[in-house]
Amino acid sequence: MSSEYQSTETLDVKGQSCPMPIVKTKQAIDELEAGDVLEVVATDSGSMSDIRGWADGTDGVELLEQVEGDDIYTHYVKKTE
Amino acid sequence: MSTDNQTTPIEDGEADAESNPEIDTAELQALRERVEEVEESLAEADLGDDQKKMTIVATQGSFDMAYPPLILASTAAAFGWEVVVFHTFWGLDILHEEKSKDLKLSAVGNPNMPVPNAVAALPGMDTMATKMMQKKIDDNGTATIEELIDLSLESGVDLQACQMTIELMDYDEDDFHDGVTTGVGAATALQHMAESDIQLLV
Structure with missing residues (x-):
């Protein structure tokens, strides 16, 4: 699994299900600075839709990329402000 | 000029x-x-107008019914929404420090249970059904009710306990988790509902 994005921090939410990947992502983003990129590693297949929905509906974040691997879903979220 | x-x-x-x-x-x-x-x-x-608001009225206190309001509330808080959950009647038990650790699933009256109602009504069946559900929740990595309450409070969700039902159920205001709002009634709930983009009754 590789990405062109240089992530500042990695959040491991493997084994956790809804709503934890979203709630933890939000908490992790709050700790970062503008311009930082958070890598979220999840096993919840629902996180593909949920992270996208959360990023779309939330100010100050931008979903850069989502990578679907073997039961691993990796999301790259940038803090924009 | x-x-x-x-x-x-x-x-x-x-x-x-x-x-x-x-x-x-x-x-x-x-x-x-x-x-x-x-x-x-x-x-x-x-x-x-950009600040979305949601008000949930939580009236049920069984193990399974405690989840939907808490999951929606904590997720909405992650969106940065202003969230109020007004707990009334059995919904109070979700916020009750002792009772929230011991919420039960009802084995009776749920046609999806693998046992007929006549068997489900036997003593101990609710406890058994609850244990089975708890194990499924652990195996699935689903958060516990305790975790969701803490997360909701941490992220600024206003968990409210209806004053009238606190008294009706003979509870004390100190019986509830720290951070729970007490001393509120139907008028407060309605006021929040009127200002909300989303109102749900669970």
Whole structure:
């Protein structure tokens, strides 16, 4: 699994299900600075839709990329402000 | 602009106002200030509209019914929404420090249970059904009720306990998790619902 994005921090939410990947992502983003990129590693297949929905509906974040691997879903979220 | 241009006064607003006896400068200044005020309050109103609000009324206190309001509330808080969950009747048990650790699933009356109602009604069946569900929740990595309450409070969700039902159930205000709002009633709930974009009854 590789990405062109240089992530500042990695959040491991493997084994956790809804709503934890979203709630933890939000908490992790709050700790970062503008311009930082958070890598979220999840096993919840629902996180593909949920992270996208959360990023779309939330100010100050931008979903850069989502990578679907073997039961691993990796999301790259940038803090924009 | 030449000074002898008095016959065609529609050139400059300020000069025009000064030379026009119909509009005096002070009045014009007052109008300008008023326009600025209105623009500012409009900008504030626009900002206010961006802030989504959700109010959930939680009336059920069984193990399975405790989840939907808490999951939606904590997720909405992650969106930055302002969230109020008004807990009333059995929903109070979700916020009750002792009772929230021991919420039960009902084995009776749920046709999806793998046992017939006649068997489900036997003593101990609710406890068994609850244990089975708890194990499934652990295996699935689903958060516990305790975790969701803590997360919700941490992220600014206003978990409210209805005062009338606290008294009805003989509970004490100190029986609830720290951070739970007490001393609120139907009028408070309605006020939040009226201001909310989303209102749910669970």
